[in-house]
Amino acid sequence: MLQKYPSSLLENAVNEFARLPGVGRKSALRLALHVLRWTNGEVEAFADAITDMKGNVHYCRVCHNICDAEICNICEDKARDAATVCVVESIKDVMAIENTGQFHGLYHVLGGIISPMDGVGPADLQIDSLVQRAKSSPIKEIILALSTTMEGDTTNFYIFRKLAGIDVKISVIARGISVGDELEYTDEITLGRSILNRTEFNESFKYNS
Amino acid sequence: MLQKYPSSLLENAVNEFARLPGVGRKSALRLALHVLRWTNGEVEAFADAITDMKGNVHYCRVCHNICDAEICNICEDKARDAATVCVVESIKDVMAIENTGQFHGLYHVLGGIISPMDGVGPADLQIDSLVQRAKSSPIKEIILALSTTMEGDTTNFYIFRKLAGIDVKISVIARGISVGDELEYTDEITLGRSILNRTEFNESFKYNS
Numbered sequence: 315m316l317q318k319y320p321s322s323l324l325e326n327a328v329n330e331f332a333r334l335p336g337v338g339r340k341s342a343l344r345l346a347l348h349v350l351r352w353t354n355g356e357v358e359a360f361a362d363a364i365t366d367m368k369g370n371v372h373y374c375r376v377c378h379n380i381c382d383a384e385i386c387n388i389c390e391d392k393a394r395d396a397a398t399v400c401v402v403e404s405i406k407d408v409m410a411i412e413n414t415g416q417f418h419g420l421y422h423v424l425g426g427i428i429s430p431m432d433g434v435g436p437a438d439l440q441i442d443s444l445v446q447r448a449k450s451s452p453i454k455e456i457i458l459a460l461s462t463t464m465e466g467d468t469t470n471f472y473i474f475r476k477l478a479g480i481d482v483k484i485s486v487i488a489r490g491i492s493v494g495d496e497l498e499y500t501d502e503i504t505l506g507r508s509i510l511n512r513t514e515f516n517e518s519f520k521y522n523s
Numbered sequence: 524m525l526q527k528y529p530s531s532l533l534e535n536a537v538n539e540f541a542r543l544p545g546v547g548r549k550s551a552l553r554l555a556l557h558v559l560r561w562t563n564g565e566v567e568a569f570a571d572a573i574t575d576m577k578g579n580v581h582y583c584r585v586c587h588n589i590c591d592a593e594i595c596n597i598c599e600d601k602a603r604d605a606a607t608v609c610v611v612e613s614i615k616d617v618m619a620i621e622n623t624g625q626f627h628g629l630y631h632v633l634g635g636i637i638s639p640m641d642g643v644g645p646a647d648l649q650i651d652s653l654v655q656r657a658k659s660s661p662i663k664e665i666i667l668a669l670s671t672t673m674e675g676d677t678t679n680f681y682i683f684r685k686l687a688g689i690d691v692k693i694s695v696i697a698r699g700i701s702v703g704d705e706l707e708y709t710d711e712i713t714l715g716r717s718i719l720n721r722t723e724f725n726e727s728f729k730y731n732s
Binding site: 318319320321322323324326327329330333334335336341343344345346347348349350352354356357358359360361362363364365366367368369370371372379380381382386387388404405406408409412413 | 542550558570572573574575576581591618
């Protein structure tokens with residue numbers, strides 16, 4: 315359907331909203347017209363929150379989680395177990411695991427998983443920094459908590475090989491999560507249990523066995 | 524579910540996204556993290572498009588449609604039939620009717636419909652300006668094209684009474700649209716036909732008969 319917009323300013327805003335994931339042109343128009351009904355202050359607060367976030371947010375130097383300072387709250391928390399590091403794909407996964415209340419160690423956010431189809435290789439991820447961390451800090455165990463997909467398994471195996479020779483136990487979260495599911499949409503009970511029931515990583519995990 | 528955000532800047536952005544209609548906190552987080560992956564330029568373009576729209580958009584002095592100047596393109600178009608005015612609830616309805624290609628007159632955007640449940644009374648709508656327009660310009664026919672809901676019928680009837688004594692034909696779009704449906708989601712064929720088959724308004728329309 316060819317949409318003619320009565321205003322180029324409206325059309326611009328619709329175009330921008332339509333760039334958000336899951337927002338089509340019809341939804342984008344609805345969002346733009348909704349925003350038009352906000353006060354000037356509300357619209358400014360909305361725009362400022364987004365540009366502020368983009369401009370001023372930090373990524374933790376240690377675990378690459380999002381944070382407001384150089385080092386994130388979790389890495390700075392002396393009460394947490396610095397000997398256990400949970401490797402996750404994204405910030406959303408850190409939040410999901412934190413919500414289970416089952417994990418008291420630190421994290422390492424890869425920023426994605428190896429996916430040749432999407433053009434994501436090992437060099438695009440925080441894998442080298444994980445290896446450095448395993449070498450230089452007193453880490454006893456690394457828990458791989460990636461999605462149980464082909465890409466997740468590939469990434470697990472790649473990390474496993476990279477960590478070869480370093481004296482650290484490598485485990486994966488229990489396969490209680492059904493294969494093919496995304497980590498962030500798993501319920502808290504299943505996700506929490508999969509942290510508790512983690513199993514030692516070995517080569518048999520390579521082919522989703 | 525209590526969500527703990529690793530960054531207050533992220534939390535702010537999530538809160539702002541969650542104010543959009545149809546966006547829950549989980550979607551808001553997804554949108555915020557998606558925006559974080561944009562370049563600074565892209566984020567600025569997004570924020571600017573929204574604040575620009577809010578700050579600089581005009582509402583047509585004649586029909587109250589959204590536009591970039593004092594008078595909208597439709598009102599300024601001399602090729603259109605200025606004797607026929609179609610009364611709609613919102614800008615989206617103007618766009619929906621324009622898309623049918625069946626209407627060549629002008630519009631009048633009420634900015635809502637009478638809805639005591641939502642606290643919207645006649646004074647909140649552009650009804651007085653419609654009456655002024657009917658008195659002062661060469662309007663021969665006013666087509667009421669509001670949603671076929673209780674509120675739409677009430678508004679139709681209110682306008683019908685307000686226009687009493689003014690020499691103008693009042694019609695409503697044909698009830699080809701199923702009762703209870705929203706105007707903007709009607710398919711173009713039905714909506715176009717309902718414009719062509721409009722019928723003269725009389726008091727029998729009051730109770731959805």
